[in-house]
Amino acid sequence: MSPKVPHEHKEQRQREILMASKKVFAQKGYEAASIKDIMDATSISRGGIYAYFSNKEHIFLSLLEQMMEDNRTELDELLQKNNGSVWKTLLTILDDYRKAEYEDTENLFSAAIVEYGITHWRKPENRDYIEKRYEGAAGIFSVLIQRGVDAGEFKPIAPVDDISRFMISFLDGLAISAISLTHGLMRTGKQMDLFESTLKMMLNVQKPDLSQR
Incomplete structure (x- = not known):
């Protein structure tokens, strides 16, 4: 036995x-x-x-599930570190994208995720999973933004769910481009600056306290 x-x-x-x-x-x-x-x-x-x-x-799929749980935990830790400020937490996330290395594990693993999605989306069970994962990621951002709304940090000019999907579209697009292009060619810093300004406008940030950034 x-x-x-x-x-x-x-x-x-x-x-x-x-x-x-x-x-x-x-x-x-x-x-x-x-x-x-x-x-x-x-x-x-x-x-x-x-x-x-x-x-x-x-x-691979178990790894994606684990990463989703880790992202939620890391988000909670970021909120605590930023004294509950959702805007500061979002800025921290954007700064992480600015600092990402061209060939670090996270960027290269993003390529594997894209590869899996492209080659396996035709299977109904895989398509359901890919859509579920997207909804989960959008949900994380939506909950975070809504927390900012409830705290009086934001008065968004568009539905919270639409803003969260806008964020995913931009950040995923940036990550996918970084698979084969350099940050210099992409002008990642400039793109992130524009995205931050756009996000600030869409969220209609009421308390942009950047003193602890």
């Missing part, structure tokens, strides 16, 4: 596999990455990986 593995150990091992897999997908792309690559990156046997995940796609 096999010994029972503590739940905490299972979660830790799953997370180790996911974090190592993220680097593999970033370096090789979704299609080119293999279970063997993930085995090499984790030093875990094929059977050990299959004990947690059924295949490469299961690993």
Whole structure:
């Protein structure tokens, strides 16, 4: 009879596999990455990986789910760091995009996400998942912006949900362009300045306290 593995150990091992897999997908792309690559990156046997995940796609989708949860946690931490100011929190997020390196793991993993979406969207079950993920990301921004509205920071000139989708369209477009172009060619800093000004206008920021930026 096999010994029972503590739940905490299972979660830790799953997370180790996911974090190592993220680097593999970033370096090789979704299609080119293999279970063997993930085995090499984790030093875990094929059977050990299959004990947690059924295949490469299961690993990839689980990684996207984990990243969504991590984003929510990081957002809560940013809000605390910025003393609950939603506008300062948004500025921190935009500054992170300004500072992103051309070939860092996050940017390269974005390429794998785009690759997966392009090559797998025709499957009904995958299309549903991609749409669900988009709605989840839009929901995170909508909740954040609404918090600013409720606190009196914003008096938006457009529906909150529309503004959140506008943000995703711009930021995703920037990330996709950064896959194959340099920030110098894209003039990322200038684009971010324009986006910040536009976002400030759309949100109709009432308390633009930038002293702690």
